Structure formats: C-alpha cells, structure tokens
Amino acid sequence: MSADTAAVNLLEVRGLTKIFGSLKACDAVDLTIRKGEIHALLGENGAGKSTLVKMLFGSLEPYSGEIRWNGQPVKIANPNAARKLGIGMVFQHFSLFEALSAAENIALSLDDQTPISTIAAKAQALSYSYGLPLDPYSLVGDLSVGERQRIEIIRCLLQTPDLIILDEPTSVLTPQEADKLFETLERLRAEGKSILYISHRLEEVKRMCDAATVMRHGKVVAHCDPRQETAASLARMMVGSEVHAVVRAPIEGIETAEALLEVRNLSRKPATPFSMPLKNISLNVRAGEVIGIAGVAGNGQGEFFEAVSGEAMQLEAGTVRIRGQDAGKLSITGRRLLGAAFVPEERLGHGAAPRMKLSENLFLSRYATDSKAFLGPGGVVKESAIDAATQRIVQEMDVRKSARDPEAAALSGGNLQKFIIGRELDRRPTVMVVNQPTWGVDAGAAAKIRQSLIELARSGSAVLVISQDLDELFEISDAISVMHNGELSRPLPRAEATLEKIGLLMGGAEPGHVDHGLESV
Ligand code: ADP
Ligand code: MG
Numbered sequence: 001m002s003a004d005t006a007a008v009n010l011l012e013v014r015g016l017t018k019i020f021g022s023l024k025a026c027d028a029v030d031l032t033i034r035k036g037e038i039h040a041l042l043g044e045n046g047a048g049k050s051t052l053v054k055m056l057f058g059s060l061e062p063y064s065g066e067i068r069w070n071g072q073p074v075k076i077a078n079p080n081a082a083r084k085l086g087i088g089m090v091f092q093h094f095s096l097f098e099a100l101s102a103a104e105n106i107a108l109s110l111d112d113q114t115p116i117s118t119i120a121a122k123a124q125a126l127s128y129s130y131g132l133p134l135d136p137y138s139l140v141g142d143l144s145v146g147e148r149q150r151i152e153i154i155r156c157l158l159q160t161p162d163l164i165i166l167d168e169p170t171s172v173l174t175p176q177e178a179d180k181l182f183e184t185l186e187r188l189r190a191e192g193k194s195i196l197y198i199s200h201r202l203e204e205v206k207r208m209c210d211a212a213t214v215m216r217h218g219k220v221v222a223h224c225d226p227r228q229e230t231a232a233s234l235a236r237m238m239v240g241s242e243v244h245a246v247v248r249a250p251i252e253g254i255e256t257a258e259a260l261l262e263v264r265n266l267s268r269k270p271a272t273p274f275s276m277p278l279k280n281i282s283l284n285v286r287a288g289e290v291i292g293i294a295g296v297a298g299n300g301q302g303e304f305f306e307a308v309s310g311e312a313m314q315l316e317a318g319t320v321r322i323r324g325q326d327a328g329k330l331s332i333t334g335r336r337l338l339g340a341a342f343v344p345e346e347r348l349g350h351g352a353a354p355r356m357k358l359s360e361n362l363f364l365s366r367y368a369t370d371s372k373a374f375l376g377p378g379g380v381v382k383e384s385a386i387d388a389a390t391q392r393i394v395q396e397m398d399v400r401k402s403a404r405d406p407e408a409a410a411l412s413g414g415n416l417q418k419f420i421i422g423r424e425l426d427r428r429p430t431v432m433v434v435n436q437p438t439w440g441v442d443a444g445a446a447a448k449i450r451q452s453l454i455e456l457a458r459s460g461s462a463v464l465v466i467s468q469d470l471d472e473l474f475e476i477s478d479a480i481s482v483m484h485n486g487e488l489s490r491p492l493p494r495a496e497a498t499l500e501k502i503g504l505l506m507g508g509a510e511p512g513h514v515d516h517g518l519e520s521v
Contacts, residue, residue: 009071010035010163010194011056016065018051025051027218028065033163033211038185038195040205040226043215044238044442045413049198052215053165056196057089058082088161090152090169098141105140106155123154130157130184145296146177153184164188165196170204174296175470175503182208200238201471202231216240235443243443246450246475249458251288254478259284260462261340261431262321266314268307276300278307281488283481285431285462290454291491292477293466296506300486301466302345305435308464309342310335322431336369341429343420345436347413351420354409358401359390361408362423369427389426397422398448414445421449425456432456435466450476470502484508 013031017024026048033039041049054060056067058076067074069085076082082089096105103120110119120136127134132150140148149169156164166185170178185195185208199205205212206226214222214237222237235243261284268278278300285291295301306312308320314328321327322338332342344350352361363386367374373389376382390405397418401411408416417438424432437453438446454476457463466483467473473480479491482505489511492501505511 008034010069012068012071013052013056014066014068016052016055016067017063018048018055018060019063024218026055026062029215029218029220031213031220033194033196035162035194036189036192037210038189038197038208040209040212041196041198041215042200042202042205042212042234042238044200046217047215047238048218049215050167053089053167053196053198056082057087057165083159083161086160086162087165088156088159088163089165089167090149090156091167096140096148096151099139101137101139102134102143102151102154103136105151106136106158109155110158119158122158126157127154130154130187131180132184145298146173149173149177149181153181157188161193163194163196165198167198168200169197170199170201174506175499176507178204202226202234203471205234206231214238239443241444244447244451246447246454248454248476251458251478254286254289257286257288258324259286260323261285261308261433261464263308264319264321266304266307266319268303268312268314271303271312276303276486278303279486283464283488283491285464287430287460287462288457289478290457290463290465290476292473292480293464293483293488294470294473294480294502294506295466295468295483297468299483301435301483303486304483304488305342305344305433305466308433309340309344311344333368339430341424341427341432343424343432343434343437345439347416347420348409352408352416355407357405357407358394358411358419359386359405361419362386362390362393365423366427393419393422393426396426397452414441417441418445418449421452425452428459429456429461431462431464433464433466436469437465437467438469438472446472470499473502474499482506 009032011033013029016026016029018026029052041052043049051060055062056076058078058081067076074085076085103116103123106123107114107116107119123134123136127150132153134147134150134154140151169181173181188195197209206229209226212224212226213220216238226234263281263283266278266281270277276299281304293301307314310330310332314320317326317328319328322335322340325338327335327338348354353364356364363374363381374382374385399415399419399422401415411419421437434453437449441449450472453463453465465473465476477494479493480497480502481491482489482502484505485508489505
C-alpha cells in the first residue's frame, strides 16, 4: 500500500474469514475505515457483524485474512492488544458489575494502579466534555440502561482510542438518549476519530454515517455512501430482495367498536426480586385496532404479558376480560378457549418445543382449542388434518425450510417466528397479544409478520403488540401506549403520537406534560 492511502485509511481489512463448525460467519470480508469517518456496518441478524468486530477487537481469532492498521499489517491477539493499538469497543451486551460504582468498573478494565479518585475525576471530566453526564460514584445497579451505556463509552474513551466500535448501541436507548449519543459521536468525528457503527436502524445510519459496508450471510455485498441511498435501497442490499412496505389503512368509527380485550386496574406484586410490579393498569383493545405498547426493556412488559396471557393468573377475575367475559382467573388454555391467542417473546422453549416437528408443535398448542379439527372419535389424532394445517401455515406465512416437516429448532429464527405467528393466526383469534413480534427477525419476515397483524385487526379482531422497536410500533399501531416503571400511559392515537412524545414517556415524563405541550417538560 502506498504512503498516501496509509495517511487516510486507519484500518484496512482484506479477506477476513471466521468459521464456526461448518458455518462461514465471515467469508473473505473486505472493509476500509478512513480517518475521521463514521462507518456503518449493516446487515440482518446473523449476517456476521458482531463476529467481524470481535476479530477487530481481538476477542475472536480470524481463520484467515489480513488486518492493516495505519498501513502496517497487524495481528490482534486479544482485547488488550487492540486497546494498545488504539481500538476501543462498546459492547452490545453490557459487561459491568452491578454492585460496583461506575468508577470502580472503569478501574477494573484499566490494568494499572491508578487510584479510584483519579479515575473518577478523569471520568467525570470526560463525561461532561462529551455531553454524557455521569456521577462516577453511583452504583451501576441503580443506573438506567442509557446511563450504563455511558459508562461503557467513557471507559472506552479514557483509553483515547483512534477507532471506536459500537455494536448496536441504540437498540436499548430512548430516542432522546440516542440523539445524545449521536452528538457525542459527531464530536468524536470532528476530533478526527474513526467510528465503526453497527445498527439496523437505517434512518439513523443515513443521518449520521459517512460510509457503509453491507453484509449478508457472512459476505460483504456492498460498500456505499448511505447519504446517497434511501432506507428502502439500504434494506434491499441487506436482504437481497425487495422489502415490501407495510400498508396500514386508517380505521374509522373505532370509538364505538366493541372492546374485545379489557384490562381493568391490573396490579401485580413482583414475583421475584428482579421483576417489576404492575401498577393499576387499564387498557381497552377494540375490534379492528392494533394497539402498541412501547417501552425501554424491563419496565414491566414481560410481567404484563404474563398477566394478560394467563401465564400468571390474577386474584380477581375481572382484571382481564376477553370478549366481555371475566378471564383473570383462567389459565392460558382457558383464555385461548375464549378466542384469544398469545405469542411470547422467547421463541424456542416457550413459543415452540425445539425438538418437535412443526406439525407436532401445531398439535400441541391447538388440540385443546381445536379438538374438533384435530381429534376424531375416541380421541384418535387426525394426522392428515394436522399435516394439512401445518402446510397451510407454511404456505400462508412463506416459512422457508429444508424439509417438509422439520423440527422447530432446524428453522432460522425469522422462519420459526413466522410459523409461530402463522399457527396462531390460523385459528382466526378474536384477540391476539404478541410480545416482540419481530425480535431478531430479518426485514422480509418482519414485514410479512407486521402486515398479517394489521390484516387480522382489520378483519375484526383486537391486536395488542408489545415491542421495543419504535419504528415497528409506528408502522402498525392505531394507538401507542408506553410502559414505564410498571405503569401504562393512556394510548395516544397514531396521529398524535410523535417520536418525541413517545420518547419522553419512555424516559418517565409525566403523561400530562407530554399531552399539554412539550415546552413544559
Ligand atoms: P450479527 O452480529 O450480524 O447478527 P453474528 O456475527 O452474531 O451476526 O453471527 C453470525 C453467524 O455466526 C450466526 O449464524 C451465528 O449464529 C453464528 N455464530 C456467532 N457466534 C458463534 C459462535 N461462538 N459459535 C457458533 N456460531 C456462532
Ligand atoms: Mg450482532
């Protein structure tokens, strides 16, 4: 390489490959990061993004390929070696000790004997200069996810890296916290630092990044300038085919439609020291509408789903009503018999038994509610009816698989989720409650799932969707509520719900303030 390219290119990766068993998680990846740029690394779940950056940070060893740093070939044997070169990383999953303070956590990662008070002072100065205020003596256990991420970022900045890698940093943040992070990154860029930014949020990538590398199935499929692309063209590169936009026709006369799912003054004590109490939640979901529940993870969404689905029963029957009938003391099956369907967050184990075939999974979840269809006289299992229903669902939801009736575990995450949602839709439920419908699902499958939920509602059912993906909620919901600290805000009709209002509620703003104008907040 010439001296010129070394002057502008901080990092050059050529032919980098990583193999797990028989899977090429990274297949001859090329990547060039220039000095002072924010470079996006795009790709669907499982594309190989995390694997690639772990090799750059020395936490995975490449199978083959070359890494050049400032023009020089380097081997990055471990994260310490990466830090010494000037590569810092903010992880997708946090690696902090809850019982220690922010400063103590930072001290642990610096392998020298600097006194805590010095580290705390440095961390605080740095945090203010980058607009990420942080009290270095606060206990990590008391901090929000956004604040924990600040510690990770400050810990990384304290080592004055030239390249900062962030693996999906905004997936756990409110929109306002994400905006703060963008300001920080833009500041770092202005100082000449390079940033490798992993995200699947295309609007944010277009807004902030100077260059993008797109991966699919372990291979680089495109290098581009995201500012010259549209969200749709970026999605097409990631998926490899056209992603159909979800269509949502407006609904009329919803005020007078029948409430098919009613939650009335639902409270719940925490079942474990780590669960969130639910505080007097009330909500109606009417025939024809999709209601979305937004919220930062861990604010009671899981506890709410359990209470509505019957995984956790209530003491009073009237706290959950399905089609006008008290259901609070009914089991999951009891609630399903009233016409409700529930899709939990965890796909394997919870939504489907991994070692059972799709047809067996179908039978297991439906024999109680569809005994006429699947059981003959004397309890004989109607194999052909089960097989027909299985294939119908596969067809309807476009479930891609390698055998006619494989085990659930043999399907990719997105395809299994399409099957599970399809299995419930096939019952034509009058009430459908879904937790994280497209978590970790590729864009094509996600669009299919979202469209099918809207269509179910428009056919006269009540649909309730809990999701951490705000773009998803804005795409499918007729009204959006926010869960914060175990409380649920009044649903804001889609026309009134702005990203800013929902974001403020996610951060714990009083609903009254958000309703009555943002100036007062
Ligand atoms: P991304 O970050 O783009 O979602 P990953 O790099 O995490 O993708 O994963 C790429 C592929 O490698 C996936 O199919 C994943 O299941 C597989 N994979 C990742 N880490 C391991 C591992 N330690 N062992 C086996 N397979 C792995
Ligand atoms: Mg990843």
